[in-house]
Amino acid sequence: MRKTILLLLMANISLAQSLQKKLDSLLQAHVKKDEAGMAVLVMKNGKTLYKEGFGFANIDAQTPITPLTNFRMASVSKQFTAACIILLENRKKLSYEDNLLKFFPDFNKEVGSKIKVKHLLTHTSGILDYEELISDNQKDQLLDEDVLQFLKTQSKTYFKSGEKFHYSNSGFCLLEQIIERASGQNFVTFIKANIFEPLGMNNSTIYEAGRPMPNRAMGYARNKEGKLVFSDQSITSATKGDGCVYSSLEDYAKWYHAIVENKLINIDKELKKINHQIEGTKNINYGLGWFNGDGTKVTELYHTGSTCGFSNVVNIVPDKQFLFVCFSNIANNHAVEKLIRDLLRAEKIDDTSIDFSKTLSLTN
Numbered sequence: 001m002r003k004t005i006l007l008l009l010m011a012n013i014s015l016a017q018s019l020q021k022k023l024d025s026l027l028q029a030h031v032k033k034d035e036a037g038m039a040v041l042v043m044k045n046g047k048t049l050y051k052e053g054f055g056f057a058n059i060d061a062q063t064p065i066t067p068l069t070n071f072r073m074a075s076v077s078k079q080f081t082a083a084c085i086i087l088l089e090n091r092k093k094l095s096y097e098d099n100l101l102k103f104f105p106d107f108n109k110e111v112g113s114k115i116k117v118k119h120l121l122t123h124t125s126g127i128l129d130y131e132e133l134i135s136d137n138q139k140d141q142l143l144d145e146d147v148l149q150f151l152k153t154q155s156k157t158y159f160k161s162g163e164k165f166h167y168s169n170s171g172f173c174l175l176e177q178i179i180e181r182a183s184g185q186n187f188v189t190f191i192k193a194n195i196f197e198p199l200g201m202n203n204s205t206i207y208e209a210g211r212p213m214p215n216r217a218m219g220y221a222r223n224k225e226g227k228l229v230f231s232d233q234s235i236t237s238a239t240k241g242d243g244c245v246y247s248s249l250e251d252y253a254k255w256y257h258a259i260v261e262n263k264l265i266n267i268d269k270e271l272k273k274i275n276h277q278i279e280g281t282k283n284i285n286y287g288l289g290w291f292n293g294d295g296t297k298v299t300e301l302y303h304t305g306s307t308c309g310f311s312n313v314v315n316i317v318p319d320k321q322f323l324f325v326c327f328s329n330i331a332n333n334h335a336v337e338k339l340i341r342d343l344l345r346a347e348k349i350d351d352t353s354i355d356f357s358k359t360l361s362l363t364n
Contacts, residue, residue: 012122019049019347022039026343027092030336035228036220038328039065040340041249043256044349045120046321050250056328057217059228068250070215071327072237074305075363076312078172079244079289080195080255082121084179084187086288087194089117096274100174109179113324115161117178120171122276123289126157130170131236141238144187147173165278165286167363169242172289176241187240199258207237207244215248219309221331231309231331237286249262252314253324259301260318268299268318276349284359285304291362293354300354304334304363313337317352324350334360 023040031037037055041048053065065341073080088094094102100112111127121124133154151170156165166239169177176187183190187208196204207212221231238244248253267288275287283293298319305312311333315324324344326337337356344350 006239019343019349022343022347023050024052026339027052027054027336030339035059036217036329036335037065037072038326038336039067039069039249039332040327041067041253041323041325042344042349043253044321048253049349051226053249055329057215059218059230065217065329066215068203068215069217069256069327070205070242070246070306071217071312071329072207072219072250072307073247073305073311073312073327074243074310075169075246076303076305076314077241077243079303080191080245081172081175081179081241082289083119083195083265083291084183084191085175088179088182090265094178103178104148106154108155109158110155112152115157118274119161120168120175120178121274121289123165123168123171124276125130125161125168125171126159126163126166127151127168127174128154128157129168132141132172134235138235141233144176144239144241148167148177148240151304165276165362169236169239169348172242173203173239174241176239179241191245192219195264198264199254200281201254201355202246204245204251206240206245209238213246216246217327217329219307219329219331221309230328234308237307243263243305249325249327252327253323256316256323259316260321267301271299278362281355281358284355284362286362291354291359300352302352302354302356302359304360306334306363307331313356315352315356320351322350322352323333 031054035055039053042050048255051067057063057065060082086309096118098117100107100115110280115125130150133150219232220228223229258264271287273284278284285292293300302315309331311328
């Protein structure tokens with residue numbers, strides 16, 4: 001028995017060393033000197049196989065990216081917003097079947113009476129994209145309550161609620177407002193007290209303009225000449241429910257452990273209640289802030305996050321204790337994911353079956 005355990009231990013060490021060397025080489029070639037970059041984490045069977053940062057979190061200050069660097073999660077934030085809703089539903093503070101009028105009595109009656117919390121959680125509400133309603137004269141960053149004001153007077157939707165999938169930042173901004181009304185607390189206070197603090201995610205926070213943020217990565221984008229330029233904020237980057245969480249590799253690993261160990265919430269159980277198979281796909285569902293599929297008869301969770309200065313991806317397979325994370329402070333930098341995944345598959349570490357390129361296209 002001891003000999004078997006020793007052999008397994010040696011095999012794991014050898015695998016980690018091989019992966020470390022190959023991923024280091026790949027990412028060093030991908031991240032240019034004196035530019036922004038990325039942080040990558042790979043775990044399998046509960047073991048950390050890779051955890052490294054490359055490039056600068058702040059180019060001007062030449063602050064290096066580390067596993068403690070806080071990246072803007074963009075739409076990866078949606079899983080945290082959904083988790084807050086799950087907690088409130090489990091505590092009987094709301095129901096997935098509640099409609100918008102319960103929380104927003106002055107919402108358009110025809111629209112508000114038909115759209116339910118469950119529709120917001122699956123992107124099947126049909127509610128209008130708030131981005132299309134922004135005035136050309138808008139200068140200040142929008143907040144979730146501004147999105148509510150935009151939407152509550154609208155008398156039309158894209159389609160009948162529950163009918164089909166249409167990716168919606170509007171829906172998650174409304175969920176943020178629902179959390180505040182159902183809990184009696186502001187969103188920042190609630191998510192900190194009910195998710196970040198219980199899990200020891202002490203480095204994670206919510207963006208609020210003007211508030212200092214430790215270990216913060218600044219965002220960048222490439223101009224027409226391919227040069228990186230500062231691109232950290234936009235008019236739509238201050239809404240909290242759809243994309244304002246900042247987190248690090250170290251803290252996201254704590255969130256991963258909470259998911260696979262069913263701490264706080266049981267995501268498998270909740271997805272059986274709230275999930276929607278996306279039309280035109282063979283095996284892709286959306287529910288509770290996650291694209292998910294069961295092509296191998298196990299739950300695969302996946303989400304990207306894209307904004308003016310960041311590109312992120314997270315992938316969790318709870319039954320296999322698999323985690324893949326890539327956080328980048330460069331916009332439109334998702335191409336590196338395929339390179340990393342190809343390497344992980346060649347090393348027989350990644351055997352997920354969900355169509356990742358398809359899920360990315362569904363967020364546009």
